[in-house]
Amino acid sequence: MWGRIRALVIKELLALLKDKTSRLMLIGPPLFQLLIFSYAATFDLNQVPYAVYNQDRGTASRELLASFQGSPAFKLKATLDHLGQVAPAIDKREVLLVINIPPDFSRQLLRGKPGDLQVLIDGRNSNTAMVLLSYVRTIVTTFSAKWAADHGWPSPPAELKVRTWFNPNLESRWFIVPGIVGLLTLVVALVVTALTVARERENGTFDQLLVTPLHPAEILLGKALPGILIGLAEGSIIILVAVKAFEVPLLGSLGALYLGMGLFILSAVGVGLMISSIAVTQQQALLGAFLFLVPAVILSGFATPIANMPVLVQKFTLLNPLRYFLVIIRSVFLEGADLELLLPLYWPMAVIGVVTLIIAGWLFRRRLY
Amino acid sequence: MNGGGWRRVKGLVRKEALQIMRDPSSIAIAFVLPALLLFIFGYGVSLDAKRVPLALVVEKSSPAASSLTADFYESQWFRPVRYGHIQAAQEAMRHRRVEGILWLRSNFASRLFTGGPAPIGLILNGVDGNTARIVAGYVDGVWSNWLVRYAAAQGRQLSLPVNVEQRIWFNPEVRSTNFLVPGLIAVIMTLIGALLTSMVVAREWERGTMEALLVTPVRLREILLGKLVPYFCLGMGGQILSVAMAVYLFEVPLRGSLAVLMGVSSLFLLAALGMGLLISTVAHNQFIAGQLAIFTTFLPAFILSGFIFDIGSMPGWVQTITHAIAARYFVAVLQSVFLAGDIWPVIWLNSLALAIMAAIFFALVRLRSRKRLE
Known part of the structure; x- marks a missing residue:
């Protein structure tokens, strides 16, 4: 039995890797995308173009604006002379932020009274707007505290001291890069498996395979193992690049990480083979792959937290293997989590993998037409 | 093209249409895919954290501590959970049961009484930096309100030197659905365009029917046109469905004109179909x-289009690469036309880019098809 499976695995690997185009296809895009996406996907802002409409000629406004100019997060694009220029600058997306300082700003501050500062933000991307607002508030708070101390304002009776665990600088790259490892591993596993059975069906070779002495379970293993092998190999390369090139700290144990990755790839391969055996043509298989891939990524917590979703959708995400793997990989990388803490996340992936593989094997013989 | 050319194109369109009817997967791609995906995402995707689980640790109760924690219970942003001591709260955070810990030490009331400053500890889980920043902002808001009220009750006037008045344009209630849904339309249309056409020409080459077609009097450009017309109609059907869902189901305001939206959409669809044909x-x-x-459509459109991650904050060389992603231009137009209105400078520039991309794709398709025959 094992001899037959080995032969089948070798044949599948050859089909995937024999010519140069197919080999390039499996190695080039994932690494290239890891590199680009890791730099691209961040919620942190820098060099945000902004404009200033300063009606005040005093020292306070100059000091405040200097701290904006000194910050790498902001880049001064224009100094406006009248109110009419504000709307066009934001509308045309020339600037994301306009700082409007009224004429009495410095006078108020020197008199010991609060001065008003108006900030106008382009809300077309409301997340960018919120992040931008928090940056503005940080700069203004620092300025306020310094001004209050220098000019003898009364100090507040209590102060908030914020400490952040696991990612002290709130670098979103630390959050995103492990996420991209999960994304790309999923894509590779799907690319390897989702079209294989459909291709053989379309070409008629699958019927030939079914009339051989091979048991459907053997065919299933022969189709699944190459996907798991390639997935693990690529996953390892991607993790290596994430640690070495992007310097994301890997605090936890490799054993916990690989157990998670193995089970995740098992479930992804299971889903891929199930899609492939439901489909009659390769076009249908491709449609199926997207119908799984896109919701799996968007509802995984990769970019938008699962906790923000409605309860019904949150329940639905329990079927998504990527959801579990993202928590595992982020916890192992950043929190140094161990096996015990992650145990509740391992078994759902194993269940998804086994169930989908069984359905795929069952469909091998049921769909003969 | 002369009269015969048009007749031949008509015949090809008819043949392609029949093929579409026979295999329902194309119709599923054009209508089921956008409806299903928009439905899931429109409801599922949100960056607005609500009812964040927050651990409260009060080591020694006092009137001041009670009034501060009461504010957290009343806030719509938090779902406070009480813990007896800090170790229990930290354990809960390690198990991801809470997103943060607000910690009032035993000396809080006495320090407050003696004029302070009394420390209030906030510990956040920084793994998801974006959420942590949002939660910190919410805590800061609740806390500052409490502080001003507390000072006023003590007969002191508390004021910070600078008063920030913020105005978020186009989306004042910062509802993330308003920008995510238009962006999702661009991602979904990218998929539709590629899914519809990426297989059709490859299938004909694989089966040898392409060579058979080419020995007939039909010209190459007529074949391509014959492929394009039916899928373009299907894709526009999907686009109309998506816009209708955005406006009526998700209540995203459409401030610009529908005509502009459809015009730019058809340009984008041409580029997306062209990319599929090229593949x-x-x-x-x-x-x-x-x-x-699978590799070239979804993830690039998702990450490099500016739909969720700000392009201006990416490194220069990555920004250059994003210019090769058609969805980037479409996202810019969609977000503007939906939320801001017909901003012509934005529309013209991006439409021009889309037209150029579509032209390049079709030129490449013609070039490569001719090469394959030699």
């Missing part, structure tokens, strides 16, 4: 075409 022509068979489609 189909470059690949030697459907298998490779399918793999290419």
Whole structure:
């Protein structure tokens, strides 16, 4: 039995890797995308173009604006002379932020009274707007505290001291890069498996395979193992690049990480083979792959937290293997989590993998037409 | 093209349409895919954290501590959970049961009484930096309100030197659905365009029917046009469905004109279909075409289009690469037309880019098809 499976695995690997185009296809895009996406996907802002409409000629406004100019997060694009220029600058997306300082700003501050500062933000991307607002508030708070101390304002009776665990600088790259490892591993596993059975069906070779002495379970293993092998190999390369090139700290144990990755790839391969055996043509298989891939990524917590979703959708995400793997990989990388803490996340992936593989094997013989 | 040319194109369109009817997967791609995906995402995707689980640790109760924690219970942003001591709260955070810990030490009330400053500790889980920043902002808001009220009750006037008045344009209630849904339309249309066409030409090459077609009097450009017309109609159907769902189901305001939206959408669809045709022509068979489609469409459109991650904050060389992603231009137009209105400078520039991309794709398709025959 094992001899037959080995032969089948070798044949599948050859089909995937024999010519140069197919080999390039499996190695080039994932690494290239890891590199680009890791730099691209961040919620942190820098060099945000902004404009200033300063009606005040005093020292306070100059000091405040200097701290904006000194910050790498902001880049001064224009100094406006009248109110009419504000709307066009934001509308045309020339600037994301306009700082409007009224004429009495410095006078108020020197008199010991609060001065008003108006900030106008382009809300077309409301997340960018919120992040931008928090940056503005940080700069203004620092300025306020310094001004209050220098000019003898009364100090507040209590102060908030914020400490952040696991990612002290709130670098979103630390959050995103492990996420991209999960994304790309999923894509590779799907690319390897989702079209294989459909291709053989379309070409008629699958019927030939079914009339051989091979048991459907053997065919299933022969189709699944190459996907798991390639997935693990690529996953390892991607993790290596994430640690070495992007310097994301890997605090936890490799054993916990690989157990998670193995089970995740098992479930992804299971889903891929199930899609492939439901489909009659390769076009249908491709449609199926997207119908799984896109919701799996968007509802995984990769970019938008699962906790923000409605309860019904949150329940639905329990079927998504990527959801579990993202928590595992982020916890192992950043929190140094161990096996015990992650145990509740391992078994759902194993269940998804086994169930989908069984359905795929069952469909091998049921769909003969 | 003369009269015969048009007749031949008509025949090809008819043949392609019949093929579409026979295999329901194309119709599923054009209508079921956008409806299903928009439905899931429109409801599922949100960056607005609500009812964040927050651990409260009060080591020694006092009137001041009670009034502060009461504010957290009343806030719509938090779901406070009480813990007896800090170790229990930290354990809960390690198990991801809470997103943060607000910690009032035993000396809080006495320090407050003696004029302070009394420390209030906030510990956040920084793994998801974006959420942590949002939660910190919410805590800061609740806390500052409490502080001003507390000072006023003590007969002191508390004021910070600078008063920030914020105005978020186009989306004042910062509802993330308003920008995510238009962006999702661009991602979904990218998929539809590529899915519809990436397999069709590869299939004909694989089966040898392409060579058969080419020995007939039909010209190459007529074949391509025959492929394009039916899928363009299907894709526009999907686009109309998506816009209708955005406006009526998700209540995203459409401030610009529908005509502009549809005009730019058709340009984008041409570019997306052109990319699918190019994949189909470059690949030697459907298998490779399918793999290419999975790799080159969804993730680039998702991450590099500016739909969720701000392009201006990416490193320069990555920004250059984003110019090769058609969805980037479409996202810019969609977000503007939906939320801001018909901002012509934004529309013209991005439409021009889309037209150029579509032209390049079709030129490449023609070039590569001719090469394959030699």
